[in-house]
Amino acid sequence: MQKLLELKNLVKHYPIRGGIFRRQVNSVKAVDGIDLDIYKGECLGLVGESGCGKTTVSKTIVRLHDPTSGEIHFHKQNGSETVVTDISRISHNALKKSKIRGKLQMVFQDPTTSMDPRMLIKNVIAEPIKGLEKTSSRELESRIIELLNLVGLSKYHLLRYPHEFSGGQRQRIAVARAIATKPDFIVLDEPTSALDVSVQAQILNLLKKLQEEFNLTYLFVTHHLLVVKYISTRIAVMYLGKIVESAPTDRLFERPVHPYTNALLSGIPVPNVNYTPRPIILSGDVPSPIDPPPGCRFSTRCPFVKERCSAEIPKLKEIEPGHSVACHLASETEKLIADKYGSR
Amino acid sequence: MAKVIEIKDVNTNFYTYEGIIKALDSVSLTIDHGSTFGLVGESGCGKSVTARSIMRIVQEPGKIESGKILFYPDPNKNGEGVDLLQKPESYMRDLRGDKISMIFQEPNSALNPIFTIGFQISESLLFHRKKELCQSVVDDLGKTGNGLFIPLSALLKKIYEIGARNPEALLLGLFSRIPILKRWDRLLKKKALNRSIELIDDLGIPNPQEVVKLYPHNLSGGMKQRVVIAIALACHPVLLIADEATSNLDVTIQAQILNLLKELKKKEISSVLLITHDLGVVAHTCDRVGVMYAGQLCEVADVRDIFENPRHPYTSALLGSVPKLLQKKTLQSIEGNVPNLVNPPEGCRFHPRCQYKTDICSEKAPPMEEVGTNHSVACYHHLSG
Incomplete structure (x- = not known):
């Protein structure tokens, strides 16, 4: 499979300033060295609890935030050859000039706050196109109508304001805005969590349809595991700024290895009365990312913690093709969990 | 089984500039002693208003128009229930937090930031x-x-x-x-x-002696929710209303809280009204389920019946639109949007989105009928079992 994006040891620390000179006293380690490959045409689900750095990763990839260190390689198709550019350091202007800006797009969580309330829908969708290329206004309008039709709205919605739409429709507009520049890669940051269940299904189906139609690559950030299972082909699990496990969706749900993934998956409330969940109840809360525990980040809550865990940071290792885990006990977790909580 | 609360034809309206919003349109339901009743529906369908009507804390410009809310505080004494809507405010003050208590959705706003836990x-x-x-x-x-x-x-x-x-x-x-x-x-x-230290100790909060001296901002989301639960449980209520108690929490913390509620139900509280939009939570915690749509109750049944044998088209469509663990097919979605309650559709409120609609649906609202054991549906064309 062809790579589209490569994250190499990506780090994003937010400084905490204090004292009279506002010098940096500490930092929030939101993303602390992650390596991740995103392949063309896939939908990669990024899951984890709130505050684990999912949104930071996604915002850093589209350069809404500048990474502290690390590299982001973008593979751009240029005719038949691929050009690899490190987009983590180049300026925003250069990003625009090299035509990568339009290839990376994002859909935000809350459709009510991600649109200017004083802009017409026409202008909301036109804005990204106008910024990147020169088009006549007639051509622009026909393109906007085409985009609106794609997401299930019509030209009668052109001259309306965002507040006139329901949440689901607004999210459709946000999707239309994201695909306006013909992107290769779209970050979907919890696109359905502000929506109702019945509308959520509409949006998910729309996203699937668009992905097939335009051969898009998605990074689907969410905390809702059943949604991510439905839409993605591969899942990466994050915990406190690190990726702890990544595997193809079916494999991850069948045979999770990392204790955290196991706890996460066992806790899903499944809407089925015949399924009796046997949740692994983790004690305690996620530690603060300002002062993360030494060694394995999960060691404070892990039921199988060993001495080595709190001393040495586990590396993300491939245990089987496509399935990587960052755990010292990766080879024995299955047995340990079966011993402690019964086989699943 | 003895009832704990019986709601009869309650109407609650909100008087806004846009017009009168009929948030609850003759809602009737009964909760038994010792059971967990789940109320599900999409946002804006009146779940929270139902809970707030029971507690009589509907905010301005809302008003409970008519109906009866009968409360039976003692399961052993079969007698006339107390109609909460006829009682003076002072009676409600004594009742809230004592016999009936409530866990609010957002633990951040349910706790006062300037007082200690x-x-x-x-x-x-x-x-x-x-x-x-x-x-x-x-x-x-x-x-x-x-x-x-x-x-x-x-x-x-x-x-x-x-x-x-x-x-x-x-x-x-x-x-x-x-x-x-x-x-x-x-x-x-x-x-x-x-007493409060004992209480939060029971809820599994580590070193309670220290925690009671802290302020809400010192605690994490899951901890705060535990504190809110502790406040609700302080006086051993007969009915606990949990309004989206776990919606804003993470999966692992949600599992902790749901487990806690289950444990508590065994020994402390007698009945729970659980309000949620998450069908997964309902499937594993509730005994009976009521499905609401646009201010009306459309189906009430035991949890197994709701999931395995839904009779109302909305219930079955709602179940179809949630991703399952073994989802292979495309998700079924309900076309259209939730109606505006200022001028809701005539007749059955679901009919503009319903695939089984006929002429009668848009003329007269369907009555609640019993279609099976403990299973009632408000639909003319309820699906066969």
Whole structure:
């Protein structure tokens, strides 16, 4: 499979300033060295609890935030050859000039706050196109109508304001805005969590349809595991700024290895009365990312913690093709969990 | 089975500039003692308004128009229920937090940021359990060797005896105004604080002695939600209303809280009204489920029937639109949007989105009919079982 994006040891620390000179006293380690490959045409689900750095990763990839260190390689198709550019350091202007800006797009969580309330829908969708290329206004309008039709709205919605739409429709507009520049890669940051269940299904189906139609690559950030299972082909699990496990969706749900993934998956409330969940109840809360525990980040809550865990940071290792885990006990977790909580 | 609360044809309207929003349109439901009733539906369908109507805390410009809310506080005494809508506000004040209590959605806004956790939990105890607390202080003072100067101890004992007889006594109010005796309730507050420590200890909060001295911002989301639960459980309510108690929490924390509620239900609370939009949570915690749509109750049944044999088209469509664990097919979605309640559709409120609609659906609202054992549906074309 062809790579589209490569994250190499990506780090994003937010400084905490204090004292009279506002010098940096500490930092929030939101993303602390992650390596991740995103392949063309896939939908990669990024899951984890709130505050684990999912949104930071996604915002850093589209350069809404500048990474502290690390590299982001973008593979751009240029005719038949691929050009690899490190987009983590180049300026925003250069990003625009090299035509990568339009290839990376994002859909935000809350459709009510991600649109200017004083802009017409026409202008909301036109804005990204106008910024990147020169088009006549007639051509622009026909393109906007085409985009609106794609997401299930019509030209009668052109001259309306965002507040006139329901949440689901607004999210459709946000999707239309994201695909306006013909992107290769779209970050979907919890696109359905502000929506109702019945509308959520509409949006998910729309996203699937668009992905097939335009051969898009998605990074689907969410905390809702059943949604991510439905839409993605591969899942990466994050915990406190690190990726702890990544595997193809079916494999991850069948045979999770990392204790955290196991706890996460066992806790899903499944809407089925015949399924009796046997949740692994983790004690305690996620530690603060300002002062993360030494060694394995999960060691404070892990039921199988060993001495080595709190001393040495586990590396993300491939245990089987496509399935990587960052755990010292990766080879024995299955047995340990079966011993402690019964086989699943 | 004995009922704990019975809601009959309750209508609640909101008077806004846009018009009258009929948030609840003759909703009737019954919750049994010892059961967990789940109320599901999309946002804006009136789940929270139902809960707030029971507690009579519907905010302005809302008003409960008509209907009856009968409350049966004692499961063993079969008698007339108390109609909460006819009672004065003072009665409700005594009831809220005591017999019926509520866990609110957002733990951040449910707790007051300027008071300590200990204060906020003991507040409820001091309000509803003053009599018992005074009595236990009297008992403590009766024992010798409490370190107090003897005449003072005797005086305090007198005061607390008055409190134990009648916590609302005027004399106590008078004492609170005399400078030296103002602090007579110190022991009472200490007692309440000790109770709160026991309470949050039971809920699995580590080192409770320290936690009661903290402020809400010192705690994490899951902890705060536990504190909110502790406040709700302080007086051992007969009915606990949990309004989206786990919606804003992470999966692992949600599992902790749901497990906690299950444990508590075994020993402390008798019945729970669980309001949620997450069908997964309903499947594993509730005994009976009511499905709401646009201010009306459209189906009420046992949890197994709802999931395996939904009879209302909306219920079945709602179940189809949730991703399953073994989802292979494309998700079924319900076309259209939730209607605006200022002018809801005529007749059945679901008919513009319903695939089985006929002419009668848009003319007359379907009545609630019994279609199976403990299974009622409001639909003319309910799906066959």
